Amino acid sequence: MADETSVFKALADPTRRQILQDLRGGEMSAGDIAGRFTISAPSISRHLGVLKGAGLIAERRDANRIYYSLVEERLAVCVGRFLSVVCPEQVVMRRRRGAAASDRSSTR
Amino acid sequence: MADETSVFKALADPTRRQILQDLRGGEMSAGDIAGRFTISAPSISRHLGVLKGAGLIAERRDANRIYYSLVEERLAVCVGRFLSVVCPEQVVMRRRRGAAASDRSSTR
DNA sequence: TTCGTTATTAGCTTGTTAGCTAACCTCCAA
DNA sequence: TTGGAGGTTAGCTAACAAGCTAATAACGAA
Secondary structure: OOOHHHHHHHHOOHHHHHHHHHHOOOOEEHHHHHOOOOOOHHHHHHHHHHHHHOOOEEEEEEOOEEEEEEOHHHHHHHHHHHHHHHOOOOEEEOOOOOOOOOOOOOOO | OOOHHHHHHHHOOHHHHHHHHHHOOOOEEHHHHHHOOOOOHHHHHHHHHHHHHOOOEEEEEEOOEEEEEEOHHHHHHHHHHHHHHHOOOOEEEOOOOOOOOOOOOOOO
8 A cells, every 4th residue: 555645645634744743853652652642542543554554654563662763765755756746846856775767867 | 825734635636646747737727637537527626626725726717718737836845845854864945035934733 | 699618616425534432452560 | 360551453423525417607609
């Protein structure tokens, strides 16, 4: 389910975007993440499931805790590629190692 | 005026993302846009309304036709800003003037 | 005016999503 | 092996979103 639409659907919810921003500072446990919001832990858990399903976060288990971390490249590649197609004049994707061939540069 | 969430919600639908891509080539009438899809014209009309509500497209009327065009900066600013916050190492926003930033809309 | 074209709005149906509470699972310590 | 802490899953409700057809509005030409 790691298609482009799953990423954009995941980004459509403000809570999920906030979670991604919060994870920018490093991995966090599910409880720590939930602690930053007023909605219930199960609701946060499902948001995390959506983000994970989109490939935007990864999980690591330690004892009975689950730590979530950002998968930056997934976000950058998927959204960045779209931006590059629709408004290439305004956004520049930084080169990545093994960048997928959707590069519209002349040398190919 | 359209907030950040309205933009990401608009982008969540693949038909709407395709419309934005199609408009990359220049303005198109509603009928021309609808002609590229198999879904009904009223459905396309509503998609256009969503995109317009998010500020991602603009309309121009000529006789009984309505031409739609991309508002590139709206997409670049809104999405690009988010990308810059969450994965600044991977994306570079090209310089703009008057780029203010503040949207912490979340259920937190 | 009347007609055809272009496009939107209204109203309905169906499926999805976000929230909740309650129940369940897993791990560890004692 | 029991208990508590950390998380998720199940089941429900309410709201939203996307599709359709039918009806309506706006415009130009005859």
